[in-house]
Amino acid sequence: xxxxxxxxxxxxxxxxxxxxxxxxxxxxxxxxxxxxxxxxxxxxxxxxxxxxxxxxxxxxxxxxxxxxxxxxxxxxxxxxxxxxxxxxxxxxxxxxxxxxxxxxxxxxxxxxxxxxxxxxxxxxxxxxxxxxxxxxxxxxxxxxxxxxxxxxxxxxxxxxxxxxxxxxxxxxxxxxxxxxxxxxxxxxxxxxxxxxxxxxxxxxxxxxxxxxxxxxxxxxxxxxxxxxxxxxxxxxxxxxxxxxxxxxxxxxxxxxxxxxxxxxxxxxxxxxxxxxxxxxxxxxxxxxxxx
Numbered sequence: 544x545x546x547x548x549x550x551x552x553x554x555x556x557x558x559x560x561x562x563x564x565x566x567x568x569x570x571x572x573x574x575x576x577x578x579x580x581x582x583x584x585x586x587x588x589x590x591x592x593x594x595x596x597x598x599x600x601x602x603x604x605x606x607x608x609x610x611x612x613x614x615x616x617x618x619x620x621x622x623x624x625x626x627x628x629x630x631x632x633x634x635x636x637x638x639x640x641x642x643x644x645x646x647x648x649x650x651x652x653x654x655x656x657x658x659x660x661x662x663x664x665x666x667x668x669x670x671x672x673x674x675x676x677x678x679x680x681x682x683x684x685x686x687x688x689x690x691x692x693x694x695x696x697x698x699x700x701x702x703x704x705x706x707x708x709x710x711x712x713x714x715x716x717x718x719x720x721x722x723x724x725x726x727x728x729x730x731x732x733x734x735x736x737x738x739x740x741x742x743x744x745x746x747x748x749x750x751x752x753x754x755x756x757x758x759x760x761x762x763x764x765x766x767x768x769x770x771x772x773x774x775x776x777x778x779x780x781x782x783x784x785x786x787x788x789x790x791x792x793x794x795x796x797x798x799x800x801x802x803x804x805x806x807x808x809x810x811x812x813x814x815x816x817x818x819x820x821x822x823x824x825x826x827x828x829x830x831x832x833x834x
Contacts, residue, residue, distance in 0.1 A: 581619045583612065591615060649803055650796060658791055666794070667780050667787045674783045677730040678775035680747065684724055685717035685766040687757070692718075699757035699764040706754045706766070720762065728773070738762065 591611040595603045603611060631637045658666070667674060685702065689695040702716040722737055735743035742760035749755055749769050756766040780787070 581616065581623060583616055583619070587615060588612065646800075649800055657788070663784070663787055663791060664780060666791045667783075670790065671777050673790055674778050674787065676776045676778055677732065678747070679728045679730050679773040680751075680769055681727045681729070681771040682725075682746065682767055682769045684720075684726070684768070685754075686720040686724075686762065687764040687766075688718040688720075689763045695764045696757055696759075699766055703754055703756060703766055717766070718763075 588608070592603060592608065595607070595611060625631060685699075685706075687695040687699040687702070692698050699717075706716065726734070731743045731747050734746060738760040742758055742765070745758050746767055746769070749767060751769040751772050754766050754768050757764040758767060759765075
């Protein structure tokens, strides 16, 4: 049972299935001739009906279904002829579509066994930021508008010296701001959306009590008085267990897919010119496959 949980075993099995299946299909394609018939069966007709119904919210009529089957047959015949002519070679759209189909196949194949409770708790402990209640703070601010002042930063600095360190009322010292002067129980993400990430990060680094600044935002300069802080808190595991399991599955699937792509690069070999290496940066390319 322990072996069933080994990621390397899953990867090896998946690789064998995909590579073996590809080889079989490729051999079949090579052996296929123009005499091999185009086949359309019950599954195709059912799929056509379902696709039509999901789009038009009703079953297709007999004539409409006949037209759908005719279209599919024509599509398959033309696709076969295009392959015979080699038209799929070096076609960007076809290449992307094939890569997309393989990606979906890999994602479907990479269904790992659920983790043990210990593994799930370990993942929870290693990724606390994903399962936290964000910290919040309440503050007042005095705004200095650079469009209305010759030197808004200097005015903010002068006002800071004039404000009493133990008062929160600085409303008469600055300019009007659409968002207002007082903010209660605001988290960093919300503050970032209003004033920008740099301003939000700087405000959340402040201690409570006393006017501080000037701090620059996308609107101008601010003096800030933090009145209350609520620390970030990790949610109890029992309340977020489903979310932890979902994140674990997503992380493992991403890891699995990355390992598979690295294996493919190693299998086929990768050669990069200097321009491409400059674009990709200092990370080493996968090893070139050897015979």
